Amino acid sequence: MFGIWGHPQASRLTYYALHSLQHRGQEGTGIVVTDGQNMQGRKGEGLVTDIFTVQSMAELKGTAAIGHVRYTIGGCDAGYENVQPLLFRSSTGSLALCHSGNLLNGPELRRQLEEQGSIFQTSSDAEVVAHLIRRSRLPALKEQVKSALALLQGAYAFLLLTEQELIAALDPQGLRPLSLGRLGEAWVIAAESCAFDIIGARFARDVQPGELIIISNQGICSENLSNAPSRNLCAMEYVYFARPDSNLAGINVHTARKELGRQLARECPVEADVVTGVPDSSLSAAIGYAEELRIPYEMGLVKSRYVGRTFIEPSPSLREQGVKLKLSAVRGVVEGKRVALVDDSFVRGTTGRRITRLLKEAGAKEVHLLISSPPIKYPCFYGIDTLSSRELLAANHSIAEITELIGADSLHFLSEEGMRRVLGGGLCMACFTGNYPTSLPKL
Ligand code: AMP
Ligand code: SF4
Numbered sequence: 001m002f003g004i005w006g007h008p009q010a011s012r013l014t015y016y017a018l019h020s021l022q023h024r025g026q027e028g029t030g031i032v033v034t035d036g037q038n039m040q041g042r043k044g045e046g047l048v049t050d051i052f053t054v055q056s057m058a059e060l061k062g063t064a065a066i067g068h069v070r071y072t073i074g075g076c077d078a079g080y081e082n083v084q085p086l087l088f089r090s091s092t093g094s095l096a097l098c099h100s101g102n103l104l105n106g107p108e109l110r111r112q113l114e115e116q117g118s119i120f121q122t123s124s125d126a127e128v129v130a131h132l133i134r135r136s137r138l139p140a141l142k143e144q145v146k147s148a149l150a151l152l153q154g155a156y157a158f159l160l161l162t163e164q165e166l167i168a169a170l171d172p173q174g175l176r177p178l179s180l181g182r183l184g185e186a187w188v189i190a191a192e193s194c195a196f197d198i199i200g201a202r203f204a205r206d207v208q209p210g211e212l213i214i215i216s217n218q219g220i221c222s223e224n225l226s227n228a229p230s231r232n233l234c235a236m237e238y239v240y241f242a243r244p245d246s247n248l249a250g251i252n253v254h255t256a257r258k259e260l261g262r263q264l265a266r267e268c269p270v271e272a273d274v275v276t277g278v279p280d281s282s283l284s285a286a287i288g289y290a291e292e293l294r295i296p297y298e299m300g301l302v303k304s305r306y307v308g309r310t311f312i313e314p315s316p317s318l319r320e321q322g323v324k325l326k327l328s329a330v331r332g333v334v335e336g337k338r339v340a341l342v343d344d345s346f347v348r349g350t351t352g353r354r355i356t357r358l359l360k361e362a363g364a365k366e367v368h369l370l371i372s373s374p375p376i377k378y379p380c381f382y383g384i385d386t387l388s389s390r391e392l393l394a395a396n397h398s399i400a401e402i403t404e405l406i407g408a409d410s411l412h413f414l415s416e417e418g419m420r421r422v423l424g425g426g427l428c429m430a431c432f433t434g435n436y437p438t439s440l441p442k443l
Contacts, residue, residue, distance in 0.1 A: 174209030261288025
């Protein structure tokens with residue numbers, strides 16, 4: 001998500017910012033812009049560069065905008081209508097809205113609204129929130145938004161745009177990242193700080209858990225809506241999701257990944273001739289692992305530049321194909337060698353199995369798979385696509401069983417304590433530990 005207020009090039013800057021956030025979702029993208037009088041939007045299924053052209057940017061005139069790239073969970077909210085921002089028009093003005101995360105009580109709120117006569121065009125939580133806002137009888141938008149947010153449970157970050165204001169909200173547990181920045185006199189808000197860098201904006205601060213920020217021509221104001229806010233930033237942001245050049249809660253993502261690799265080396269040193277990482281997200285951890293053990297770091301795997309992130313392909317068979325299309329082993333590097341292969345995480349085991357086989361087929365003598373995070377054993381309810389424990393290999397098999405299944409010579413994971421030591425407190429680590437920072441829906 002990205003939002004900007006108070007800049008004559010709002011749509012163009014949103015385009016560049018979304019481009020830098022493309023790794024967070026590739027299934028659809030949209031921008032809504034306002035000139036203070038009208039609002040207009042454009043959206044579509046695909047990548048930012050597929051949906052927006054120079055001409056479409058020129059048509060989206062205005063001084064404020066919000067934009068979104070979409071990541072769907074299990075493909076269940078796929079389809080053009082679910083591409084955000086959603087734009088609602090009424091006689092009292094327009095409202096555009098986008099979000100990231102997952103509302104635990106989204107289905108329940110939707111059912112209640114339907115019973116009261118609402119009809120929905122999308123399966124998105126963002127539409128539920130729009131209905132809650134519009135149904136509020138309170139006079140000011142700020143109060144309407146506050147009354148809607150008070151009903152939400154789960155992980156969310158929202159951006160709302162009207163002709164008069166840009167509003168940002170983060171859930172009281174602070175699960176999703178959201179930062180505030182400045183570009184000259186303009187305000188910018190983004191899921192990751194890399195979006196600020198690309199447009200030359202300056203990071204100001206992280207949005208606080210439970211915070212509501214309202215930006216208008218009168219300036220910026222902020223309120224904390226929660227009595228007991230606490231930060232539980234998703235640890236997988238550091239491990240996999242965020243871009244290495246982003247800083248989350250003041251920590252650079254590349255540096256954090258490298259330290260996770262170093263910690264893994266201290267916990268699980270293996271005898272190897274070369275260390276290699278799985279491009280791109282585990283390269284930092286592989287460098288850290290190699291540095292700590294003073295083993296040469298080599299490029300044992302190369303990735304096609306033209307294939308998106310595998311996991312995001314919605315169906316298992318497409319995911320499998322994606323992995324095949326994506327990676328190749330470098331025979332000259334691994335042939336006859338004992339390879340320490342570092343990956344950042346282990347979910348279904350698809351990547352681990354495939355790359356171990358690739359390296360062995362390319363002549364590696366031994367392949368030791370090292371994962372720079374603990375095994376994922378529990379589902380995520382906060383908007384990351386690991387919903388069912390059935391799919392999580394480490395939830396159902398011992399390390400010895402998994403080692404055999406993937407065909408590696410050994411398999412090692414970073415410990416939970418090791419991860420905490422590197423990343424510090426204030427994290428959600430529920431998919432590793434089973435300790436969820438919120439109460440959970442009844443399953
Ligand atoms: P798997 O192949 O199912 O074990 O998934 C692990 C691989 O997917 C790792 O190489 C990660 O880089 C990547 N990954 C981990 N978590 C996610 C996620 N939530 N979404 C997309 N990719 C992920
Ligand atoms: Fe992130 Fe895991 Fe927590 Fe989900 S359960 S928010 S993936 S750390």
